Each structure stands twice: as C-alpha cells, then as structure tokens.
Amino acid sequence: METREANQFDVIIVGAGPGGSSAALYLAKKGRNVLLLDKAVFPRDKVCGDAMGTRAVAVLRELGIAQEMENIKHEKVYGVVFSSPKRKLVQIPFPGTDPKTGKGGYVVRRELFDDFLFQNAKKKAVTRENFLVTDLVWKNDFVVGIKGKNLETDQEEEFHAKVVIGADGANSIVATKLGLNKTLPKHECIALRVYYENISGCSNNIEIHFVDSLLPGYFWIFPLENNTANVGVGMITHEIRKHKVTLEKAMFQVIQNDPLFKERFKNAKVISDVKGWRLPLGSYHRKAHGNGWILVGDAAALIDPFSGEGVGNAMVSARVAGTVLEQAFKTNDFSESFLKQYEDGIWKELGSELKTSYQLQRMGRITPLLNLVIGKASKSKEIRETISGMIANENAKHSLINPLFYLKLLFA
Ligand SMILES: Cc1cc2nc3c(=O)[nH]c(=O)nc-3n(C[C@H](O)[C@H](O)[C@H](O)COP(=O)(O)OP(=O)(O)OC[C@H]3O[C@@H](n4cnc5c(N)ncnc54)[C@H](O)[C@@H]3O)c2cc1C
Numbered sequence: 001m002e003t004r005e006a007n008q009f010d011v012i013i014v015g016a017g018p019g020g021s022s023a024a025l026y027l028a029k030k031g032r033n034v035l036l037l038d039k040a041v042f043p044r045d046k047v048c049g050d051a052m053g054t055r056a057v058a059v060l061r062e063l064g065i066a067q068e069m070e071n072i073k074h075e076k077v078y079g080v081v082f083s084s085p086k087r088k089l090v091q092i093p094f095p096g097t098d099p100k101t102g103k104g105g106y107v108v109r110r111e112l113f114d115d116f117l118f119q120n121a122k123k124k125a126v127t128r129e130n131f132l133v134t135d136l137v138w139k140n141d142f143v144v145g146i147k148g149k150n151l152e153t154d155q156e157e158e159f160h161a162k163v164v165i166g167a168d169g170a171n172s173i174v175a176t177k178l179g180l181n182k183t184l185p186k187h188e189c190i191a192l193r194v195y196y197e198n199i200s201g202c203s204n205n206i207e208i209h210f211v212d213s214l215l216p217g218y219f220w221i222f223p224l225e226n227n228t229a230n231v232g233v234g235m236i237t238h239e240i241r242k243h244k245v246t247l248e249k250a251m252f253q254v255i256q257n258d259p260l261f262k263e264r265f266k267n268a269k270v271i272s273d274v275k276g277w278r279l280p281l282g283s284y285h286r287k288a289h290g291n292g293w294i295l296v297g298d299a300a301a302l303i304d305p306f307s308g309e310g311v312g313n314a315m316v317s318a319r320v321a322g323t324v325l326e327q328a329f330k331t332n333d334f335s336e337s338f339l340k341q342y343e344d345g346i347w348k349e350l351g352s353e354l355k356t357s358y359q360l361q362r363m364g365r366i367t368p369l370l371n372l373v374i375g376k377a378s379k380s381k382e383i384r385e386t387i388s389g390m391i392a393n394e395n396a397k398h399s400l401i402n403p404l405f406y407l408k409l410l411f412a
Helices: 018-029 054-062 110-122 173-177 237-242 247-257 311-331 336-363 367-379 381-392 394-401 403-410
Strands: 008-014 034-037 075-077 079-083 089-093 105-107 126-128 131-139 142-150 155-166 188-197 205-209 217-224 228-236 275-280 293-295
Touching: 008 018, 008 142, 018 034, 018 110, 018 311, 034 110, 034 155, 054 105, 054 311, 075 217, 079 367, 089 367, 089 381, 105 217, 110 126, 131 155, 131 173, 155 173, 155 311, 173 293, 188 237, 188 247, 228 237, 228 247, 293 311, 293 336, 311 336, 367 381
Parallel strands: 008 034, 008 155, 034 126, 079 205, 155 293
Antiparallel strands: 075 105, 079 089, 131 142, 142 155, 188 228, 188 275, 205 217, 217 228
16 A cells, blocks of 8 residues: 655645635545645635636536535625616616526535535645645646645644645745735735625615716626625726725725715615725636646636626636546646646636736726616617626627627617
C-alpha cells in the first residue's frame, strides 16, 4: 500500500467559497485526497447580492445536493423587474420557472449557501479553517504546495500536493504570488451590500434599477425570507474614480429621494453594516493555469461583466477543473502545457457569454438605449417574451448586441 506523509495531498485548494468547495467535491468524489483550506471559520459572511443563477443550480444538481438546498432559508424568485433611467418599470419572467411548482431561482444568504457547500465538502475532503495561506512552495518551475499560518496557534505550516488550486477570491493570494492579481479599473467593479427589513412592494422577483446617478452601474433589491432583502449597488471602478462617486452616499440618496423608492423604504430598517468588495470581471482574460497550479472563480476573474454574477461561473470553473485534473492524475502530468486544457475549457464554456456581457455592459452606458428597451418592453408582451428568452439562451442574448434589435424596437 502507498504511504503518504501527513502533509502530502493530491490537491490543495486555497479558499472554500463556492469555487473551492465545489472543486473539492468534484475531486474528492473521484477519490482524490483533497486538502481544502480557508482563513475563515464557517459559517462566514461573504459580501454578495445572494442571487443564484441557473449555472449554480445545475452544478448542485450534478453534485447530487440540489434537493438538500431546499432546506436552507431562501427566497424563490421567478423573474426580474427592471427600471429605466426614465423610471419606467417592466417585469420579465425567468424562462422555465413556475411559481405553482416552486421551480425558480434562489436568493440565499451567502453565509448559509457557502456553509452548506463547505459542510458537504467537509464530508469528503480534509479541511482546515482558520488557516491563512501566505505563500506558494516551488520546486524547480513547479508549484508543489503552500505555506501558511494556523490563526489559532500562530504556527507556520507547510503542505504539499501535485497541484494547487487558487480558489481564494478577488484578493487571491495565489494569483498575487503568481503576479496575476493586477488592479485593472476598467475590468473590475466595486459593489456594496446592505440587508434591510420591511421594504414595501417586494415580490418574488429580483429588481435591477438603472438610475441616472449610478450609471453605468445599477441599484438592486433582491428579496429574502421573512420580509428582508439584500440591497446594493455596483459600478465599474474606473467610472467611480472618474466621476468621484461615493458609492454608499449615492446609494442612500437613491433610497431616500428617488420617486420609485422613497415610499417603499419609508418604514424599512437597515439590519446590517454596509459592506463592499471588489469584483474581478471576465471582460479581461486572466491567465488561469501553469506548472502545478490553476485558478478558479474570482481568483481567475470570471465574473459576468454585465450582471455581476460570479457564483455560477466559479462553480462551473470548479467542474472543468475536476474533469481536467482527473486526466492530469491519470497521466501524472501537471505541466503548464497539460493544464492549458483547463483554461481552454473554462473559456470554451463561459467565454462567449462573458464577451457578450462585456458588450452589453458598454452599451448600458447609453441611457437612451436603456430607456428604449425598458420603455418598449413595458408596453409589449412580445418584447418581454423576447427578452425573457434572451436571459436563458446565450445565442439569443447575443441578439441584444445586434443594432438590428434596437432598430426593430424603434418601430415596434
Ligand atoms: C457586492 C457584491 C454582490 C455580488 N452579487 C452577486 C450575486 O448576486 N450573484 C452572483 O452569482 N455573484 C455575485 N457576486 C460575485 C460573487 O460574490 C463571487 O463571484 C463569488 O463569491 C466567487 O466565488 P469564489 O469561490 O471564487 O470566491 P469567494 O466566494 O470570494 O471565496 C474565497 C474564499 O477564499 C478564502 N480566502 C481568501 N484568501 C485566503 C487566504 N489567503 N488563505 C485562506 N483562505 C483564503 C476566503 O475566506 C473565502 O472563503 C457579488 C459580489 C459582490 C462583491
């Protein structure tokens, strides 16, 4: 029987968010000896809008834990309400959802969602919480492990593996040590989140509001259980700097003064701190593989540049990592040239949508276009159905960047 040193693993995963825990589940299911590390102790908060797209749910289904997810406190959503800068409102149903059967999207606090994934990973992988990774261990040109600190004892420890996965989010230490975590203000967003209770007029829809003072960017209200909601705002970092926007101030001004919100928030109460975080967007293709290492999720900068969704993409990158690394173990090849398949795989799966979303993000700066689309959709069922189809289908979404679509709308 093969013996193994206590600090030697097949795979080390740095970070146990949705990317890291999903990767641990995929790899441990295939019999790999996985060490999953996080500096936090679960359950822990993560600044997010808490909306789970269809991609995240598809991965949960594949991992066999989608049904269990129903037991976590959440709110089901069946569509999205948009408002235009001219303050027109439109509701677009999510295709394939049905309030009668409960088949819908989820809004679920990340504190609960991430803990659910982590506890599942813990059943199959070796886990260490309260462990801050501080550096990579190299042998020749290969990453062969990590160094870090046990935050309880302050003791330095070192672990080794055939491959290290950086799943440590937007401020990834793994990407930083590899020289890849550069600040690119045009390709990242800053977003704030605060929890409220008792906002009136909430429904089983997520709400995305394009408000003049926050363009290019948006204000959201995502409903949660027990009459609470996740409220927030996000904007491209370059635009925040250029227009000297103080996001928190801008958000509360909208809440207090905008005719769509001032009544709705009249009796509402803030029930958390306002917290902000960086979103590395997939409008920039960050290198995500090398000798003995790969990056998944935010560490690989895979967030949708239009919607800001990153949970589903992090989980998809974990699935691709699981598939490619299984082949790497079979051939015992963890070289950059072999692991290129991983990066090719994620960009094959997500690249086209990320590109479309980047173009949409750029078009979203054109206020008259937002007014045109939302204004026309508010009056026409046919246009609402067309947009609903575009939400679900990547090819159909592509038509949103076709000038013909807007020309047709002008005459609709
Ligand atoms: C305000 C805001 C709103 C958002 N809204 C949405 C939304 O509604 N829907 C959506 O899909 N996405 C949303 N996103 C994006 C989403 O939060 C991320 O894309 C997602 O969390 C990425 O998952 P991840 O596993 O890659 O990283 P993370 O979830 O960030 O997890 C990284 C983990 O690594 C750990 N870690 C970090 N450094 C170290 C270290 N040195 N040592 C050990 N552990 C470490 C952290 O503790 C953390 O647990 C939002 C983001 C923000 C900021």
